[in-house]
Amino acid sequence: MDLGMLLLLVLSSAVCHSADSTYYGGTVRCTIPGYMPPDSKWTGEVQFHYRENGRDRCEQQFSWECTSGYCNGSANRQGPVVQTTDKDQSGQNLWCQSEGHFTRNFTRDQKTQSYTLSDSGCCWGSNVNGKTNWTIHTEVDLGLRVSPGPPTQNTPPVTATVPTLRVPQNCFSTLPLLAYDPDGDDVRCHFPVNVAHPNITLDRVQCTLHATGRLAVGLHVFEVLLQDHPTVDVNMTGYKSNYTRKALNESYASNPTPTPFSRVPLQFAVEIQPALSNCLPGYIRPQFLTPTPSHGDVHHAAVGHLYQLEARVKTAHAKTFDFQVSGPSNMTKKIRDEGFGVTRLFLGWIPQERHLRQNIPICFTAETNESQSEMRCVVVVVAKALALTGEANVSCTENRISIAVSKAYLPGVDMKWLRLADSSCSLTSNQTHIMGTMSLKTCGTKMEDAGDFMVLKNEINSFDAVNATITRRNRIHIGFSCRYPKTFSISNYYQIHSSNYMFTESNFGSFGYTFEVFKDSKFTQKVDPSAYPVKVKLMDRLYMGIQAQSDLPKVQLLVESCKATPDDSASSSLFYDLIKDGCLKDETVKVYPGNRTQFYFEVQAFKFTGSYDQVFLTCTVILCEVGNPNSRCDQGCLNKASRRRRRDLPNGETDRHYITQGPFRVVRETQPSADQKTGAGEKTGADVEATYFLRSDMGTIVFAGLFIMTVILLTVVVVYFLKKSRAEEHEALIAYD
Numbered sequence: 001m002d003l004g005m006l007l008l009l010v011l012s013s014a015v016c017h018s019a020d021s022t023y024y025g026g027t028v029r030c031t032i033p034g035y036m037p038p039d040s041k042w043t044g045e046v047q048f049h050y051r052e053n054g055r056d057r058c059e060q061q062f063s064w065e066c067t068s069g070y071c072n073g074s075a076n077r078q079g080p081v082v083q084t085t086d087k088d089q090s091g092q093n094l095w096c097q098s099e100g101h102f103t104r105n106f107t108r109d110q111k112t113q114s115y116t117l118s119d120s121g122c123c124w125g126s127n128v129n130g131k132t133n134w135t136i137h138t139e140v141d142l143g144l145r146v147s148p149g150p151p152t153q154n155t156p157p158v159t160a161t162v163p164t165l166r167v168p169q170n171c172f173s174t175l176p177l178l179a180y181d182p183d184g185d186d187v188r189c190h191f192p193v194n195v196a197h198p199n200i201t202l203d204r205v206q207c208t209l210h211a212t213g214r215l216a217v218g219l220h221v222f223e224v225l226l227q228d229h230p231t232v233d234v235n236m237t238g239y240k241s242n243y244t245r246k247a248l249n250e251s252y253a254s255n256p257t258p259t260p261f262s263r264v265p266l267q268f269a270v271e272i273q274p275a276l277s278n279c280l281p282g283y284i285r286p287q288f289l290t291p292t293p294s295h296g297d298v299h300h301a302a303v304g305h306l307y308q309l310e311a312r313v314k315t316a317h318a319k320t321f322d323f324q325v326s327g328p329s330n331m332t333k334k335i336r337d338e339g340f341g342v343t344r345l346f347l348g349w350i351p352q353e354r355h356l357r358q359n360i361p362i363c364f365t366a367e368t369n370e371s372q373s374e375m376r377c378v379v380v381v382v383a384k385a386l387a388l389t390g391e392a393n394v395s396c397t398e399n400r401i402s403i404a405v406s407k408a409y410l411p412g413v414d415m416k417w418l419r420l421a422d423s424s425c426s427l428t429s430n431q432t433h434i435m436g437t438m439s440l441k442t443c444g445t446k447m448e449d450a451g452d453f454m455v456l457k458n459e460i461n462s463f464d465a466v467n468a469t470i471t472r473r474n475r476i477h478i479g480f481s482c483r484y485p486k487t488f489s490i491s492n493y494y495q496i497h498s499s500n501y502m503f504t505e506s507n508f509g510s511f512g513y514t515f516e517v518f519k520d521s522k523f524t525q526k527v528d529p530s531a532y533p534v535k536v537k538l539m540d541r542l543y544m545g546i547q548a549q550s551d552l553p554k555v556q557l558l559v560e561s562c563k564a565t566p567d568d569s570a571s572s573s574l575f576y577d578l579i580k581d582g583c584l585k586d587e588t589v590k591v592y593p594g595n596r597t598q599f600y601f602e603v604q605a606f607k608f609t610g611s612y613d614q615v616f617l618t619c620t621v622i623l624c625e626v627g628n629p630n631s632r633c634d635q636g637c638l639n640k641a642s643r644r645r646r647r648d649l650p651n652g653e654t655d656r657h658y659i660t661q662g663p664f665r666v667v668r669e670t671q672p673s674a675d676q677k678t679g680a681g682e683k684t685g686a687d688v689e690a691t692y693f694l695r696s697d698m699g700t701i702v703f704a705g706l707f708i709m710t711v712i713l714l715t716v717v718v719v720y721f722l723k724k725s726r727a728e729e730h731e732a733l734i735a736y737d
Contacts, residue, residue, distance in 0.1 A: 022125040024053040025268035053163040058096035083329040095163035127219040143236035156262035160361035162324040171279035178377035179207035185228040227260035286313040286366035286373035318368040396482035424655035511550040548597040554626040556596040558633040583637040616662035
């Protein structure tokens with residue numbers, strides 16, 4: 001039974017040992033050192049690392065009691081170690097965070113393969129949710145991943161937050177959380193069952209909080225659970241137990257969710273503060289500038305070597321007095337005022353032997369008296385030795401990035417074991433350099449608003465064979481980026497008109513695709529980029545074309561799939577298939593003839609039901625060698641029964657690549673009335689609109705005239721009767737006298 005392979009840890013930490021000591025959240029992660037033999041009654045150790053957020057007291061001494069499972073006695077092997085990692089220096093008890101770690105031995109046998117640790121307590125800081133007691137749950141699968149790939153232990157997701165999050169009431173819109181999985185698994189974030197937060201939704205895929213309305217001023221507490229699932233079904237083995245961890249399917253939201261590898265807790269508090277006069281970053285709220293790393297970046301460090309991180313912020317109408325930092329206990333922090341509202345942060349850390357093979361989260365925010373910057377988090381992967389780096393020449397244009405690394409700096413490196421951030425993108429080489437070319441939205445390129453610049457980042461990394469158990473190659477990591485001034489046209493090109501896509505693969509060199517919208521079925525006149533987003537009416541015909549470009553003379557294009565989504569995320573849970581597995585799925589799709597590297601088609605315009613008013617199209621494209629009967633291109637439309645695994649022929653075709661076009665924005669159609677005709681036919685929409693307003697104006701004039709006449713008539717009548725009444729009263733008085 002696979003549930004027997006779950007390590008169940010319940011941490012309920014007593015942080016309310018005094019009336020003035022309160023809890024503001026935390027997280028826990030575990031590391032399984034060494035190798036766990038699958039078919040043995042294993043006895044070994046698991047390392048636990050936890051962080052706790054507070055405001056006044058951070059250094060607490062915990063005792064952990066094993067309440068279920070066989071933990072080889074009640075004492076920890078080394079005992080818990082708790083140290084303060086960051087605390088404000090103002091004396092106001094604004095924040096503090098502590099980090100603790102301990103190692104627990106346990107025995108896994110056929111009957112007892114899980115255990116529980118607990119230490120219950122209270123209390124959350126006073127909050128609008130009314131929560132007091134708290135409990136953290138984490139579950140870790142101790143089975144061995146045996147296929148696909150070499151046998152490995154699963155590594156749970158990594159997450160963290162700074163001790164205190166502060167957002168003005170009128171400035172809160174989104175809060176991206178750190179959700180990094182070292183194994184590359186799919187991570188999904190969840191609120192606890194039957195727990196709802198008014199005016200807050202959680203994007204489970206992106207692990208981001210979204211505000212759907214204004215939140216009440218005060219402290220809001222959140223409990224989030226991170227679950228990691230394999231991207232493909234994975235066979236697992238343990239002590240006298242074999243089972244499978246299922247991958248998430250595209251419709252998992254409406255189906256029972258498969259059992260994850262692990263569940264990692266993240267608890268934190270967000271203080272909603274009174275509204276600001278201006279929410280624009282850089283005005284009162286600090287805005288990050290270059291060279292601040294992007295949220296979610298992965299950095300590399302080596303045992304015994306100094307790791308450094310720099311961040312830089314600016315504020316025009318406030319002063320940055322400090323930075324909150326969530327990181328390892330021996331990290332140093334220095335702050336420098338550079339003038340003109342700019343402040344720089346320097347973090348330094350030397351990993352120890354105990355940090356080897358760990359993934360250490362570091363989060364930080366800039367602090368002013370009035371507000372706080374956005375939170376940014378990175379993950380530092382600790383290895384035995386530093387990764388090799390090389391001198392790179394980077395070329396930046398308005399629609400592509402090219403990099404060339406001198407081989408002299410990477411002696412003995414085999415290019416076929418290098419790739420860009422997106423694992424589907426490899427590189428090419430000549431006698432002197434290793435090279436790659438990509439467009440601004442491909443190969444894992446990330447875009448960051450750095451305040452004064454728009455920065456696009458990518459990296460070259462080494463990798464090992466899927467089934468390799470050892471390696472003799474040095475690890476390589478080369479990061480590179482392009483900075484564009486905000487006055488440059490890169491922002492509009494990147495966000496609105498996506499048509500050119502460049503990729504590099506070792507077997508095909510540099511190649512690319514264009515994805516354009518055309519005005520008619522002749523496919524000769526493209527829709528001008530200034531017209532994006534393209535406005536369409538329901539039932540209109542949309543004409544689109546995909547063109548492949550390659551230096552190789554004999555290649556052919558396959559558009560394997562095209563699907564529509566209401567946003568530009570290809571992984572959106574709401575989608576509609578137009579083409580799938582090379583087969584047409586929508587009856588309005590019509591394919592036009594073209595050469596081997598062209599694909600022209602039309603589809604009838606539609607929209608998603610509900611409040612959605614725009615549509616994006618994402619297509620999966622493959623480039624193949626002409627004349628290869630076993631290539632995916634030659635197979636064309638496939639049903640499920642005949643589908644094959646693409647890794648069989650890596651040299652005959654490229655990897656699958658995603659290209660996107662849109663948005664197509666649906667507009668309402670003006671409906672003319674039946675009597676609005678001209679001598680030659682119906683009036684145009686502009687004529688109809690003008691006639692409508694003309695008739696409205698004439699109706700208003702007539703109504704106003706009638707109203708004025710009525711008021712005058714009533715006035716005359718009232719005056720007449722008033723005079724008549726006074727005359728009668730006067731005659732009556734004379735008669736009385």
